[in-house]
Amino acid sequence: MRELVYYVAVSLDGYIAGPGGEFDAFPVEGDHMAAQNERFSDAIPTVIADAMGIKRTGTMFDTVVMGWNTYAVGLPVGMTSPYQHLKQVVFSRTRTESDVPGEHPNLKVTDEDPVEVVRRLKSEPGQSIWLCGGGQLATQLAGEIDRLVLKRSPVLFGDGIPLFAPGTYQPSAFNExxxxxxxxxxxxxEYARRQLSQDPN
Known part of the structure; x- marks a missing residue:
């Protein structure tokens, strides 16, 4: 069965973006970039990967799920289909595909229950499913996350969008x-969800 992977950059104080959704404080230069771009090339926006000459392998992700606010970050710069090489699912209770400029056959905006959608996606053949963000969606899908890949950056935000928004879900153990x-x-x-047979308790 396919995995849901929450792959995301996070500050030392637990934020994946600033109060306005800004993420420019995360370092984009340094020796970590080559390693992350090699393994997670599928998670680079299409136009950026093309401009940098980064080849996408298609072996990690073939689908991305995200909330509307995460998706909308790219709209001011004309990025209406940020991951054209992936199947894109955007969750929103108030927006529809009519709010997306242009036509993008591989992008779907839905108000369906994220858990039901992800479970359906998991039952289909394919590569892993990337949970791109944000914190509210991560909380809704906490019970479905099979793997966490956290890029912890040496910065403090002080406020912003947390890795997981406050909410209710069952405590889960993960193995490093x-x-x-x-x-x-x-x-x-990187952490994988601990299976019940692996739980010493």
């Missing part, structure tokens, strides 16, 4: 798969 510290100060840690 790997942690790599880079000279840039960025630490990439």
């Amino acid at each position: 798969v790997s942690t790599t510290a880079f000279g840039s100060g960025v630490v990439i840690s």
Whole structure:
């Protein structure tokens, strides 16, 4: 079965973006970039990957799910289909596909229950599903997350959008798969959901 992977940059104080959704404080230069771009090339916006000459392998993700606010970050610069190489699912209770400029066959805006949608996606053949953000959607999908990949950056935001928004979900245990510290100060840690048979308690 396909995995739902929450792959995201996060500050030392637990924010994935500033109060207005800004994320320009995260370092985009340093020795961590080559490593993350090699493994997670599928998670780079299409136009940026093309401009940088980064080849997408298609072996990590073939689908991305995100909330409307995460999707809308690119609209002011004309990025109406940020991940054209992936199947894109945008969740919103108030927006529809009529709010998306242009026509994008591989982008769907839906008010369906995110859990039901993700469970349906998991049952289909394909690569992993990338949970792009934001914190509210991550909280809704907390029980469906199979893998966490956190790019912890050596910055403090003070306020903003948390990794998980306050909410109610069952406590979940994860096993550390790997942690790599880079000279840039960025630490990439990967965790897999602990299966019941692995839980010593």
